[in-house]
Amino acid sequence: MCLSVPARVIKIFAEERKAEVDYFGSLKIISIGLLDDVEIGQYVLVHAGEGIQILDEANAQASLAVWKEVLEL
Secondary structure (H helix, E strand, O other), X not given: OOOOEEEEEEEEEHHHOEEEEXXXXXXXXXXXXXXXXXXXXXXXXXXXXXXXXXXXXXXXXXXXXXXXXXXXX
């Protein structure tokens, strides 16, 4: 089973194929080597420091709501 968490892209480092993302207010650097055409403001699913899928806003918000409930945020 794979758990992944949605995060919003804040900044892109194109040369390194990395991005800075926001997880519930905490900023992290992740790899975006598996993703094409990532843009600032988009949500991506992140697993083990790797962006694995770009999410649309509705799916990202639905997933974040579940995570918030589980984490009691």
